[in-house]
Amino acid sequence: MLAVGRLQAILFFVFFFAIFLVSAWALVDAVRRPARAFVAQGKKTKTFWSTILGIAAVASFIAVPFPGGFYIGGVFTWLALAAAVAALVYLFDVRPAVAPYSRRPGGSSRS
Numbered sequence: 001m002l003a004v005g006r007l008q009a010i011l012f013f014v015f016f017f018a019i020f021l022v023s024a025w026a027l028v029d030a031v032r033r034p035a036r037a038f039v040a041q042g043k044k045t046k047t048f049w050s051t052i053l054g055i056a057a058v059a060s061f062i063a064v065p066f067p068g069g070f071y072i073g074g075v076f077t078w079l080a081l082a083a084a085v086a087a088l089v090y091l092f093d094v095r096p097a098v099a100p101y102s103r104r105p106g107g108s109s110r111s
Contacts, residue, residue: 013065016077019084020060026087027053029095037101043094053090056083 030053035046043049063080 009065016060016064016080019080019087020057020064022091023053023057023060023083023087026090026095027057030090033095033098033102037098038094040101041094041097043097049090049094052086056086059083 027050030046030049033046038044038046038049059076059079060083063076063083
């Protein structure tokens, strides 16, 4: 019975750590994109997405139950799930729209 609890704890950690990594990746990507790209594509503003994804990264980090450490849980668990939604919306909707504005001229083209 103890092994099942340990497995659940490991899976819980991996799940919420993955949410944190996706949220952090989305935040870094949003910060690196030019502000004009967001407005040009009608995808809110860079400030809006940077703020939402910053909050998402912090909330998802707090929700990670570090093994053997202190776990806050509760409302942060739900906020981490909302963070995952925000990060995925950015990565699958906003990022592809603003990506062409970030390409460097004269760079190598890939097929």
